[in-house]
Amino acid sequence: MEKKHLAKILFFESLYLWAASLGIGILLGVLLYRLLFLVLMKLTGLNGTIGFAFSAKAVGSTMLLFGLTFVINFLLSLRQIHVSQPVELLHGGAQGEREPKTKLLTAVLGFMLLGVGYYLALTCQSSMDALDKFFNAIALVMVGTYCLFSAGSIAFLKILKKNKNYYYQTRHFTSISGMLYRMKQNAVGLANICILSTGVLLVISISTCLWTGIEEVTYTRFPHQISIEANTGVSGIMKTVEPVSQKMIEEVKTGIDQHLEEKQLRKKYESDQRYYVMLAAVDRNKVEKTQSDDAAASTLIKIMEESEYNQVTGEQVELEPGQALVFQAKQKNYGYDTIELGNQTYEVKKWNTDKKSYILDEKTQVYETMTVVTRNKEAKEAYAAVQGKEPEGYSWEYALDLIGDAGEQITVGDEIETILTESSFNGWVEVREKERNTVYSLYGSLLFLGVFVGVLFLMGAVMIIYYKQVSEGFDDRKRFQIMQKVGMSRKEIRQTIQSQVVTVFFLPLAVAVVHTMVAFPLTRRIMAMLNFPDSNLFLVATAITIAAFAVVYLIVYVLTARAYYKIVE
Structure with missing residues (x-):
């Protein structure tokens, strides 16, 4: 099989995926927009007629945007084919991967960026100060998170590896070795899951809290008649x-x-x-x-x-x-x-x-x-x-x-x-x-947007989690077959799988919860700017959001773990 044959296969694969994604997406959009419009009207208290709306311009823009995305992916794949030999591509999965090097400077930079971002969030003095620091803190924490997951995680695993009493236990030996060798490719995915999870927690907690306390918002914004x-x-x-x-x-x-x-x-x-x-x-x-x-x-x-x-x-x-x-x-x-x-x-x-x-x-x-x-x-x-x-x-x-x-x-x-x-x-x-309807319309719209964006973030995180676990399962299957051949029992192998999956799976959630709690003083000031003064209610709403998201996260874990175990075993 020559390179032109591989390119042809990739072209038709991208074309079919593009057509299927557009067809299913546009169909669901047409079917669901009436429901979402009703929800928006209910939240905002506005009246409006619901008809059948179909925008050819919107469909054209969607086709163009997704087309550009698939073209870019296709060109990147062509580049991969161009710089490699077909035999290398076919047998690349059988080649071993070198142990990643410890990027100490990147790890230190990650800690510093995260520390500065946390400092900005914890030291804001007023709503204007919080608004001024908000986007700077977000950017610093995001970059710091990527640095820590890509370099800090490898440095941490190597520290565990140097602890001989801990590392040379059967369960720890196999799980740490497996995570260490593939952390380089997992790091970006884990950081993405962490950032998306943080976005879900912040957006959902803020929007639902504003809607729950909308009467208090009204009386705070307009304390007198x-x-x-x-x-x-x-x-x-x-x-x-x-x-x-x-x-x-x-x-x-x-x-x-x-x-x-x-x-x-x-x-x-x-x-x-x-x-x-x-x-x-x-x-x-x-x-x-x-x-x-x-x-x-x-x-x-x-x-x-x-x-x-x-x-x-x-x-x-x-x-x-x-x-x-x-x-x-x-x-x-x-x-x-x-x-x-x-x-x-x-x-x-x-x-x-x-x-x-x-x-x-x-x-x-x-x-x-x-x-x-x-x-x-x-x-x-x-x-x-x-x-x-x-x-x-x-x-x-x-x-x-x-x-x-x-x-x-x-x-x-x-x-x-x-x-x-x-x-x-x-x-x-x-x-x-006179202003009450305006308040309800504004904060109803914020709730709608918040839940919508939160669901998008959640879907993105779930998709990354699922496909990462499936791909990990295929990568691990041959390795664990080797472990069985060298004498490890199925119980030991399952414990190794569980230790690795749990660690990799719940690390982004734990870091996302820490990000959310550190951001609380800053988001509380932003809430004050939106005329929401009750910090205790906001704290309760944030805690409930974290608990609910953890339950959803656990359900996704159970489902993906089953798929992972079936592939590996």
Whole structure:
């Protein structure tokens, strides 16, 4: 048989596989899209008509993409045929494989990359910081995983081999020798299984947790029935907005009160916060102007006048010149006697209060937040000391809860929008009941995408596992026949098989679980950015996802182990 005959066989094999894959895939896509569309509509709460849709353009794109994939595989196979002799290809499986060398530098590099990736995940300080580090951490952990499986595993097996008391046991001798000689070809597959498994755990746990706690998400994102917000001065984002003055705020509030009186609606809760806001770099007790490219490491500073603080909390704080109150998130206490705002130093007055409703819980914050209360006359000076100029206007947060149903809340919200439109006030209104459908649509879509991507990752991992075990079985069959001929019993051979299969099979799962748990602080911050504050529920969801995935993984192990044993024995 000549090379051209082998190339012809490969060509028709690739052609038949391409046609079969496309035919079955397109047929299943046409049949299942209606079901998936119904699921998506149910999750998002949207209404839509389901008809028969067939896109010739989509089919053409699919044929082209898969065609390119098969052409690339075919060309790589042709290259293999071109550089080898047909006899070598036919008898290559009978040739022994050299023991892989220990790639110490690659193993050390893998540990270093994995360590840096873990460090980034464990040391994120805020949601913005987590988002900034997220993709860097993923890239480092992925590359580190490949390095450790390809080089670290071989180094570990050679360490076991040097331990003569352990290695020269019958079961360990055969299993370690077999794994060591083929770890070079298994390493990439194991790393792929590990990374795909980590993806399944993260995607499924995040998406299902968001959907399970969607009401909590809604109340975290919209803590009050109606809210008005106007921000001035945050990193210059609102440069085109007219500065908000006390007079403008009072005009809007008067309009709201008049409308409520006309509709005979009563307030159940009202909150009015006015402050100057900026992003700044905080180092211990020093607050400096942040750089434009360093937003992820910045802290949101709210400078509140003494009178505003007293009005919000109902307390009666009297500050001396050069004094300030400093509050951070509920989980942190400011531990310094002074605070330096630019070139201004303020003595921090000790003040115990349980009325911290104006201080956001740290786990719900995008930025770390610090509130600084100064005397009325010193608030603008404190802002200017950091930013180099006085604030253009106030930032205003107004929250309102009414004694009324959802329809009345929406009506009041619409009227407030009209009041803002007719005035020179630049701000926005949010009504919880009006935004609820948007939240359900968004997070329903995230759940659908999360489960869909998770299933794809799971299918990829299962396929790699199954075909790897089958190919391993064919490689091992002749070797274990030799073991029987040299005197090993079937029991010893089966123990050797089980030891090798279990070690190779469950190592990716164990590493994936470690990756997932180390990523928890980082993913928790990302969840906070998505308005999910309950870390305990997220931890439970992650644990349940790990347990469920382990069960599925075990089922796949049982099925592939049977196929492996049948081939080998």
